[in-house]
Amino acid sequence: MTTRVPVKSATAPYEVVIGFDVLGELAGLVGAKDGTGAARVAVLHPSALADRLEPVLEVLGAADVSTLTIEVPDGEAAKTADVLVSCWDRLGEAGFTRNDLVIGYGGGSTTDLAGFVAASWLRGVGFISIPTTVLGMVDAAVGGKTGINTAAGKNLVGAFHEPRGVLCELGLLQHLPEVEIRSGLAEVVKCGFITDPQILDLVDTAPAALQQWDSPELGEAITRGIAVKAEVVAADLTERTSSGSDVARELLNYGHTYGHAVERHENFRIRHGEAVAIGMVYVAELARRLGLMDDALAARHRTALAAVGLPTGYTGDWAALRAVMAKDKKARGTTLRFVALSDIGQAQMLTGPDEDVLRACHEALG
Numbered sequence: 220m221t222t223r224v225p226v227k228s229a230t231a232p233y234e235v236v237i238g239f240d241v242l243g244e245l246a247g248l249v250g251a252k253d254g255t256g257a258a259r260v261a262v263l264h265p266s267a268l269a270d271r272l273e274p275v276l277e278v279l280g281a282a283d284v285s286t287l288t289i290e291v292p293d294g295e296a297a298k299t300a301d302v303l304v305s306c307w308d309r310l311g312e313a314g315f316t317r318n319d320l321v322i323g324y325g326g327g328s329t330t331d332l333a334g335f336v337a338a339s340w341l342r343g344v345g346f347i348s349i350p351t352t353v354l355g356m357v358d359a360a361v362g363g364k365t366g367i368n369t370a371a372g373k374n375l376v377g378a379f380h381e382p383r384g385v386l387c388e389l390g391l392l393q394h395l396p397e398v399e400i401r402s403g404l405a406e407v408v409k410c411g412f413i414t415d416p417q418i419l420d421l422v423d424t425a426p427a428a429l430q431q432w433d434s435p436e437l438g439e440a441i442t443r444g445i446a447v448k449a450e451v452v453a454a455d456l457t458e459r460t461s462s463g464s465d466v467a468r469e470l471l472n473y474g475h476t477y478g479h480a481v482e483r484h485e486n487f488r489i490r491h492g493e494a495v496a497i498g499m500v501y502v503a504e505l506a507r508r509l510g511l512m513d514d515a516l517a518a519r520h521r522t523a524l525a526a527v528g529l530p531t532g533y534t535g536d537w538a539a540l541r542a543v544m545a546k547d548k549k550a551r552g553t554t555l556r557f558v559a560l561s562d563i564g565q566a567q568m569l570t571g572p573d574e575d576v577l578r579a580c581h582e583a584l585g
């Protein structure tokens with residue numbers, strides 16, 4: 220079954236299409252054959268997908284556009300200034316004009332890079348995202364954020380550039396390692412806690428199926444996760460700051476304050492989703508100790524995440540982790556900010572919680 224999630228954006232609205240055999244829709248996104256559509260299309264893809272370009276190239280061939288494939292390094296290694304420059308060079312050699320298009324075909328790393336190539340070439344050409352990981356579908360493909368890393372940190376250089384459309388071809392998940400499926404599921408479970416309890420029901424009833432690339436449950440969970448992200452982003456198109464009880468787009472950072480610190484403290488040897496899973500258990504414990512969340516919901520964080528094979532404990536050194544948290548680009552000065560829940564879908568910001576409680580929650584994860 221094919222599902223469509225409409226996304227409001229600061230520029231033109233677009234759709235995320237989710238299902239099996241949806242790549243044919245690329246033809247419509249690329250444009251008409253009558254000369255009004257794109258003449259050239261660049262497909263940025265990681266080495267891991269070099270053998271799986273055929274379905275995309277077939278559709279582009281039938282649409283009569285000249286296609287340039289640009290292979291970039293796998294994963295995070297694609298998000299560098301050097302790779303960005305090499306992509307600009309390829310577009311320059313091929314004579315890319317404002318009318319032409321960039322397609323990102325890969326995980327979140329590839330689509331972040333490809334989106335930024337599209338945002339920066341001639342100050343912005345059309346972009347189509349074909350995310351091929353669960354995380355790429357649920358998180359990176361909606362919201363318009365594109366960018367690369369620098370020596371100073373991740374995602375420090377970038378632009379908002381909305382895609383013309385997003386195609387989530389579930390068949391592409393077949394070769395994705397299960398550990399990557401689980402990592403993406405962490406963001407889906409997050410969407411359950413922050414907005415959509417039906418996702419948590421799926422976790423309760425079908426935890427094994429959720430980890431299988433071709434299960435209807437995974438397809439439904441991905442669709443629901445995308446819908447949550449689209450809704451939150453649409454309510455906050457200008458990415459305002461949360462104020463008072465209004466959490467705005469920061470809601471999507473649930474579990475990320477502690478999670479980012481774990482990721483950085485572990486030098487990114489731990490996957491993003493795994494770190495976010497640990498971060499959600501941490502912030503649930505924090506909310507519980509501060510009397511916001513009841514014991515049952517805090518316990519549900521651990522059981523739900525463990526059910527889909529995600530980690531729920533962490534024993535790293537507190538002092539070092541706390542120092543990393545203070546340096547988070549999203550922190551304001553040295554005051555820590557956490558998105559916390561009092562119930563499913565009921566969020567508020569916690570600013571500068573007591574240091575002893577912060578430490579005790581960390582110790583409770585050990």
Ligand SMILES: NC(=O)c1ccc[n+]([C@@H]2O[C@H](COP(=O)([O-])OP(=O)(O)OC[C@H]3O[C@@H](n4cnc5c(N)ncnc54)[C@H](O)[C@@H]3O)[C@@H](O)[C@H]2O)c1
Nearest residue numbers: 265267293294326327328351352354355358359364394395
């Ligand atoms: N723009 C945003 O709003 C946003 C949101 C969340 C995350 N991100 C970014 O996304 C990136 C992480 O994305 P990710 O988790 O998708 O990882 P990734 O892009 O690094 O991909 C993980 C690995 O899987 C491989 N791969 C991708 N698709 C595959 C497939 N179908 N079959 C087999 N192998 C495949 C990749 O080559 C890579 O080696 C980070 O850079 C993060 O900053 C961006």
Ligand SMILES: [Zn+2]
Nearest residue numbers: 358406491495
């Ligand atoms: Zn995340």
